[in-house]
Amino acid sequence: xxxxxxxxxxxxxxxxxxxxxxxxxxxxxxxxxxxxxxxxxxxxxxxxxxxxxxxxxxxxxxxxxxxxxxxxxxxxxxxxxxxxxxxxxxxxxxxxxxxxxxxxxxxxxxxxxxxxxxxxxxxxxxxxxxxxxxxxxxxxxxxxxxxxxxxxxxxxxxxxxxxxxxxxxxxxxxxxxxxxxxxxxxxxxxxxxxxxxxxxxxxxxxxxxxxxxxxxxxxxxxxxxxxxxxxxxxxxxxxxxxxxxxxxxxxxxxxxxxxxxxxxxxxxxxxxxxxxxxxxxxxxxxxxxxxxxxxxxxxxxxxxxxxxxxxxxxx
Numbered sequence: 001x002x003x004x005x006x007x008x009x010x011x012x013x014x015x016x017x018x019x020x021x022x023x024x025x026x027x028x029x030x031x032x033x034x035x036x037x038x039x040x041x042x043x044x045x046x047x048x049x050x051x052x053x054x055x056x057x058x059x060x061x062x063x064x065x066x067x068x069x070x071x072x073x074x075x076x077x078x079x080x081x082x083x084x085x086x087x088x089x090x091x092x093x094x095x096x097x098x099x100x101x102x103x104x105x106x107x108x109x110x111x112x113x114x115x116x117x118x119x120x121x122x123x124x125x126x127x128x129x130x131x132x133x134x135x136x137x138x139x140x141x142x143x144x145x146x147x148x149x150x151x152x153x154x155x156x157x158x159x160x161x162x163x164x165x166x167x168x169x170x171x172x173x174x175x176x177x178x179x180x181x182x183x184x185x186x187x188x189x190x191x192x193x194x195x196x197x198x199x200x201x202x203x204x205x206x207x208x209x210x211x212x213x214x215x216x217x218x219x220x221x222x223x224x225x226x227x228x229x230x231x232x233x234x235x236x237x238x239x240x241x242x243x244x245x246x247x248x249x250x251x252x253x254x255x256x257x258x259x260x261x262x263x264x265x266x267x268x269x270x271x272x273x274x275x276x277x278x279x280x281x282x283x284x285x286x287x288x289x290x291x292x293x294x295x296x297x298x299x300x301x302x303x304x305x306x307x308x309x310x311x312x313x314x315x
Contacts (some may be wrong), residue, residue, distance in 0.1 A: 002035060006044040011053060013154045017133035019046050020150055028152055029107025031070065033100060037101020053107070053154060056080065065156040071119065072098055074106055084126060084158065085165035085258075087183055091122035096175050111153045113144060113200045116177040120144070121195030122167055124203050125183040127159040141203050161187035166258040167251045169196075172237060179238040180246040182227070186213065190239035192255065194227055194247050198235045211255070220255060227251040 010016040020026050025043035053066035056077050063080050074080060075089045093117060095101055109119040110130060128140040133152040140156075169181035178196040185191050190211040195201030204226060211223040228248040233241045256262035 001039065002007040003041045004045040005041060007047065008044055009047045009050050011179050012315060013048075013053070015153055016046050016048055016051060018154045019044060020152060030068070030111070031102040031103045032094060033108070033221040034112070034114075039117065048107075048152070051154075061160050063158045063160070065106055065158065067105060067111075067153045067155060069106045070102050071095065071104045071106060071109065072101040075101065080158070082147075083160055083163070085163050085185075087122045087125070087165045087167040088119075090184070091167045091169070091181070094118070094171060094175055106156055107153045109142075110140070110156055115199040116196050117201065118167075118169060118181055118195070121181045121193045121201040122183045123156065123158065124193035124195075124201050125165065125185040125191045126162055126163065127187055129157045129159070131155040131157060135208070141205075144200060144203070163187050164258045164260070166254040166264075168254045168257075170246055170250065177237065180243050180250060182247065182250040182254045184251065184258045186258055188273045189213065190223075190255065192223075192251055194230055197230060197234065197243060197247075198230050198237065199231070202230050204230070215255075220252060223255070224251045249290070 008016075010019060015030055016028065023043045025041075025045060026045045027042050027044075027167075027189050028049070051068070053068040054070075054073075055066050056069055056074065057064040061085070065308055066073060071092045076091050092101060093249045095104070095117060106119065109117055110123065113120060114128045116281070118196045123142055124133060124144065129136045129137050130143050131142055131154045133154055135149065137157070138146075142180075155216060163185055164187075165183065165185035167183045169178040171178050172260050180197065181195045181196075181201075189206060190209055191203060191205040191215070192209060192211075193201045193203045209223050209226060215223070225248065228244040228251075230247060232243040233245070234243075238246075253262065257264055
């Protein structure tokens with residue numbers, strides 16, 4: 001059974017950070033969605049609900065999202081979704097149901113850097129930063145590759161651009177974890193994130209993606225091939241080989257739709273896979289069946305879920 005010895009509800013992020021650093025077994029509590037019943041004792045659980053982090057603030061050049069904002073709050077925020085081509089809305093709409101998305105927090109989802117996260121993939125392709133109590137403000141692209149540190153995530157900051165963006169995912173059934181997901185966004189060049197590999201999302205941009213704004217079919221083929229060369233692994237939802245195929249084809253679809261070269265089709269009855277571009281709701285063709293496998297990914301040591309005892313924030 002999961003047990004908390006002490007419960008703390010600080011009123012500021014600074015106080016929460018101090019409490020976290022006081023004990024090695026202290027933990028920050030987010031939405032609590034992924035907490036599992038287990039034989040584990042936490043010395044002090046730190047609840048951020050009184051820190052005023054449940055708001056979405058729009059400034060002239062960005063959206064500042066408190067870490068305790070729920071997924072449903074953000075997916076229904078009209079100004080944010082209009083400014084970001086609705087990619088977040090479409091990324092989370094298959095996460096179980098509205099009740100769960102009213103519990104799960106943006107901060108917990110981002111800090112956990114779960115391998116199965118649709119949230120991380122959608123935000124990673126945007127111009128996004130995270131504000132930490134200890135480490136300060138760092139780009140999400142850098143934060144994804146950082147080790148789990150004892151820190152408190154206060155805000156997620158999404159900078160405004162004239163985005164063209166699209167999100168695509170394949171699931172074996174509705175509300176299941178994705179077999180693979182992709183988000184493509186164009187702002188100062190192309191940025192493409194690939195997640196559920198099955199480890200945490202990775203971003204390709206600039207020279208690593210080598211995709212100009214006005215690309216030729218050959219340049220798009222080459223960029224999609226680079227997406228398929230990212231480290232992949234096998235698990236019960238799909239094999240490494242199938243994920244490489246999906247990275248190539250979903251990447252192509254997401255980029256083409258973001259570029260306005262391919263129109264999203266109407267939503268199918270089954271909600272997966274879904275894509276969206278420039279604010280248009282849409283879906284993609286049904287996926288091929290995924291082959292199953294039990295092998296752990298051999299190329300990427302990033303965990304598919306927050307490590308036991310090492311997660312300073314729980315979604």
